Amino acid sequence: MIFNDYPWLSLPYQQLADSILHQRAHHAWLINYVQGSGEDKFVNLLANRLLCQSSHQLEPCLHCHSCRLFLSHHHPDFYIVTNEQGKQSIGIDQIRTLTTKIYEKSQQGGNKVIWIENAALMTEAAANALLKTLEEPPENTYFILSSEHNSHLLPTIHSRCFRYFIPVPELEQSISWLKKQHIQPYNDNELACALLLSENAPITAVALLAPEKWQQRKLFCEQLLNVLPQNDYWQLAKTLNNEQVVEYIIWFSSLLSDALKAQQKAGRFIINRDQVPLVRLLARMDNEKILALYDLWLQARILLLSVTGLNKELMVYNVLAQSELISQ
Numbered sequence: 090m091i092f093n094d095y096p097w098l099s100l101p102y103q104q105l106a107d108s109i110l111h112q113r114a115h116h117a118w119l120i121n122y123v124q125g126s127g128e129d130k131f132v133n134l135l136a137n138r139l140l141c142q143s144s145h146q147l148e149p150c151l152h153c154h155s156c157r158l159f160l161s162h163h164h165p166d167f168y169i170v171t172n173e174q175g176k177q178s179i180g181i182d183q184i185r186t187l188t189t190k191i192y193e194k195s196q197q198g199g200n201k202v203i204w205i206e207n208a209a210l211m212t213e214a215a216a217n218a219l220l221k222t223l224e225e226p227p228e229n230t231y232f233i234l235s236s237e238h239n240s241h242l243l244p245t246i247h248s249r250c251f252r253y254f255i256p257v258p259e260l261e262q263s264i265s266w267l268k269k270q271h272i273q274p275y276n277d278n279e280l281a282c283a284l285l286l287s288e289n290a291p292i293t294a295v296a297l298l299a300p301e302k303w304q305q306r307k308l309f310c311e312q313l314l315n316v317l318p319q320n321d322y323w324q325l326a327k328t329l330n331n332e333q334v335v336e337y338i339i340w341f342s343s344l345l346s347d348a349l350k351a352q353q354k355a356g357r358f359i360i361n362r363d364q365v366p367l368v369r370l371l372a373r374m375d376n377e378k379i380l381a382l383y384d385l386w387l388q389a390r391i392l393l394l395s396v397t398g399l400n401k402e403l404m405v406y407n408v409l410a411q412s413e414l415i416s417q
Contacts (some may be wrong), residue, residue, distance in 0.1 A: 090132075090393035092134075094130075095127040095130060095261075095291075095292075096258075096262075096266070097126075097127075097256070097257070097262060097266075097291075097318060098126075098127050098130070098131050098227075098255070099314050101131070101253070101255055101256065102131060102134060102147075103147055103249060104253075105118070105135060106135070106138055106147040106148070107147065107346055109135075109138050109139060110145075110146070110147055114139070114231065115250070115251035116223075116226045116230065116232065117223050117226070117231070117232040117233075117234065117250040117251065118135075118231075118232070118248055118250060118251050118253060119208070119234045119235075119236065119242070119246070119247065119250035119251065119252045119253070119406055120234065120235045120236070120253055120254075120255065121235075121236055121237070121238040121253070121254045121255070121288070122235065122236075122237060122238060122254065122255040122291060123237070123238055123255075123257050123288045123293075124237055124288075124293060125287060125288075125290030125291070125293025125294070125296070126255055126257050126290040126291070126292065126293075126294040127255075127291075128235060128255060130205055130237050131255055132206075132233055132359055134149070134234060136146075136159070136167055136202045136233060137149040137151075137156065137159050137160075139200050139231050140155050140156070140164060140166060140167060140197075140199060140200055140202055141153060141155055141156050141159075142154075142155045142197070142198075142199050143155075143156075143191075154197070155197050155199060158197070164197070165196040165197065166195045166196055166197050166199065166200065166202065166278040167201075167202050167204070168190065168191070168201070168202070168203045168204070169204045169208055170183055170184070170187055170203065170204070170205045170206065171205075171206040171210075171246050172207065172210050177208045177210065177397065178210050178211065178212050178215075178386075179207075179208075179211040179212065180212055180214075180215055181212060181214040181215045181218050183215065184211070184215045184218040184219050184222075184259070185218060187203065188218070188219075188222050191203060191222070191227055191230055192227050199229070200229045200230070200231060201227070201228070201229065201230045201231070202230075202232075202233065203230070203231070203232045203233070204229050204233045204235065204288060205219070205232065205233070205234045205235070206235055206238045207235065207236060207237075207240075208234035208235060208242060209236045209237070209240035209241055209242055211242075213243070216242065216243045216245075216246055216322075217243070217245075218280045219241070219246070220245050220246060220249065223246070223249040223250070224249060226230075230242040231351055233251075234246070234250060237319060238254060243315060248338060251268065252269070256376055257288065257289040257290055257291075258289065258291065260281060260284060260285075260289060263284050263289055263291045263294070264277060264280045264281060264284065266291050267280050267283075267284070267291060267294060267295070267298070268280070268399065270295060272295065272298050275298060275303075278362040278363050279298075279303075279362075279363050280294075280298075281362055282360060282361055282362050282363050282364075283297045283303070284297050285343075286339070286343060286360060286361075287332070298326065301363050305333070309328060309337060309340060309341075310344075310361075310364050310367050312324065312325065312328060313325075313341070313344070313367055314366070314367055317416075318370070320413055320416045320417065321413070322409040322410075322412045322413050323409055323413075324336075325403065325409060326406065326409060329405045329409075330401070330402055330405055334393065334401060334405065335390055335393050335394065338386050338389055338390045338393070338406065339390065341386055342383060342386050342387060343360045343361060344361055344364065344367060344368060344371055344391070345371060345382055345383040345386070346360065346377055346383065347359045347360055347361050347364075347368045347371070348368055348371035348372040348374070348379050349372075349376070349379055349380070350377075351368055351369065351371075351372040352372050352376060359374075373414065378415055378416060381415045382405075382412060382415055382416070385408060385411055385412065385415065386408065386412075389404060389405075389408045392404060
């Protein structure tokens with residue numbers, strides 16, 4: 090099977106490829122995913138199968154002229170639309186250019202496939218322009234819209250698509266897969282922690298377990314062990330004032346969440362299994378204070394991800410000052 094590298098994708102692929110094989114595939118698929126679960130390979134294989142002109146199986150043949158064009162990244166009937174370099178959105182001009190092309194006859198005499206990557210990045214005008222095409226699609230034309238599971242698209246786009254979520258593997262399966270990647274020298278608790286911090290997306294977990302990244306997290310946790318007893322959050326200012334600030338916020342938020350679980354005697358659901366002393370330290374705080382801190386840091390994360398041109402340094406200082414006030 091093509092998904093030997095990512096075995097959790099085999100069944101989801103078979104479910105969608107079966108509709109292609111029996112000529113009942115929807116003309117527009119909305120593929121939702123957790124980033125780092127193999128979503129690009131999944132979409133590429135679906136597109137390859139739609140464009141293959143020889144296969145009578147679930148998988149593309151990989152040998153016909155169409156497959157060879159696809160594998161060489163030169164298939165003239167495969168269109169990828171994503172945000173242009175330096176831009177944070179997919180604009181209406183990109184959709185209009187695409188629409189002009191796809192109403193022409195396919196160059197290989199088969200299907201045409203359009204992959205709109207990170208579809209939630211479409212502006213409202215772009216989404217509305219695409220909607221008109223989805224309502225009256227050209228013959229033998231298939232759209233694949235891919236988007237993270239927690240992103241937002243216009244309801245009208247949702248209503249025109251067949252929605253499918255790529256499930257992440259069970260924790261035990263993911264741990265087993267990580268071990269086969271020769272990731273050393275981590276124990277099962279550390280592997281589970283990396284997976285849970287990555288929404289159980291194995292490929293994201295691999296990146297987190299890179300020695301430098303994992304050490305970065307460990308140093309941050311050690312820093313928190315010194316900061317919290319003194320209620321001196323300003324010690325974190327230098328650490329947080331860099332490009333990885335969102336990552337640090339995610340790590341601290343997960344520790345706060347774990348502290349709430351510990352207070353409720355729900356230790357088996359803790360994410361940071363390798364940081365039990367730190368979780369216990371946080372759990373000594375009043376429940377209301379932990380909730381207030383969690384909300385504060387969550388809002389900071391939302392602002393950092395959604396507001397262009399935000400003064401990150403000023404925002405970090407504000408969060409640290411408010412954290413000290415809450416923790417008094």
